[in-house]
Amino acid sequence: MDWKRNYHTHTDFCDGQNTPEEMAEAAAKKGFTALGFSGHSYTDFDTFYCMTPETFPEYCRQVRALREKYEGQMEILLGVERDFYSDLDCRDLDYSIGSVHYIRWEGEYIPVDESEEVVRKTIEKFGNDPYAYAETYFDTVARVVEQTGCDFIGHFDLIKKFNRNGTVLVDEHHPRYVTAWKKALERLVPQGRPFEINITPLSWREDGECYPSREILKEICRLGGRITISSDAHSVDHLNRGFDQALAIAKEAGFRTVTVFHGGGVTEEIPIE
Numbered sequence: 238m239d240w241k242r243n244y245h246t247h248t249d250f251c252d253g254q255n256t257p258e259e260m261a262e263a264a265a266k267k268g269f270t271a272l273g274f275s276g277h278s279y280t281d282f283d284t285f286y287c288m289t290p291e292t293f294p295e296y297c298r299q300v301r302a303l304r305e306k307y308e309g310q311m312e313i314l315l316g317v318e319r320d321f322y323s324d325l326d327c328r329d330l331d332y333s334i335g336s337v338h339y340i341r342w343e344g345e346y347i348p349v350d351e352s353e354e355v356v357r358k359t360i361e362k363f364g365n366d367p368y369a370y371a372e373t374y375f376d377t378v379a380r381v382v383e384q385t386g387c388d389f390i391g392h393f394d395l396i397k398k399f400n401r402n403g404t405v406l407v408d409e410h411h412p413r414y415v416t417a418w419k420k421a422l423e424r425l426v427p428q429g430r431p432f433e434i435n436i437t438p439l440s441w442r443e444d445g446e447c448y449p450s451r452e453i454l455k456e457i458c459r460l461g462g463r464i465t466i467s468s469d470a471h472s473v474d475h476l477n478r479g480f481d482q483a484l485a486i487a488k489e490a491g492f493r494t495v496t497v498f499h500g501g502g503v504t505e506e507i508p509i510e
């Protein structure tokens with residue numbers, strides 16, 4: 238199955254490398270039928286990677302212009318990747334991704350995806366209990382739909398980013414880790430928003446896991462949840478990487494369809510061939 242859509246796309250308005258125009262042009266060349274832009278929404282406590290109140294209107298203007306340019310050829314959607322701790326008004330956008338990139342701990346916003354060193358220091362702050370850290374992370378993720386009103390859930394288990402083979406920083410099969418993500422799923426799945434299969438870990442995980450891991454995907458499927466697939470592209474080269482693996486993983490986990498988005502809360506289920 239040739240997957241020709243992506244709804245998790247970054248540009249040079251945030252931490253991506255290419256302009257919206259370059260991303261759209263590359264997607265059109267690859268024969269995409271839909272491209273959703275999802276620049277990082279503003280977080281005032283960390284401005285390095287995100288759009289700002291000053292740059293956001295121009296991002297919206299450029300993406301809307303591309304929507305007109307490609308009308309009838311490729312569906313362009315204007316969205317954001319909304320961090321849990323960003324308070325952006327998303328009403329005028331076509332969709333948003335709800336993502337947890339930080340935990341709030343003792344008055345601080347601590348990134349979970351910055352570096353292995355930051356994660357090690359964070360675990361120290363949790364009294365060297367990596368499971369207490371994981372519980373705080375998944376407790377936050379559990380509330381991401383309520384907090385952001387998102388259309389789909391970004392990289393559900395981002396906390397494992399530097400956990401190269403599943404055991405370096407935290408044992409992903411430890412009962413406390415498993416209980417933490419299961420509790421989050423119990424709250425999120427009934428809310429009906431799809432979870433993305435985000436393929437970015439494929440390039441460094443030794444066990445070929447994506448976000449979420451296979452075991453988590455099977456549980457989402459068992460509970461009746463939905464999925465979409467994302468390349469989380471930060472450059473034109475990465476627009477459609479990993480889609481074949483993502484579809485194979487989805488199928489193996491038991492899913493029969495993948496959700497696609499048309500803006501304004503309208504979704505469609507595409508059967509996995």
Ligand SMILES: [Zn+2]
Nearest residue numbers: 318336391392
């Ligand atoms: Zn993200």
Ligand SMILES: [Zn+2]
Nearest residue numbers: 245247318469
């Ligand atoms: Zn992203």
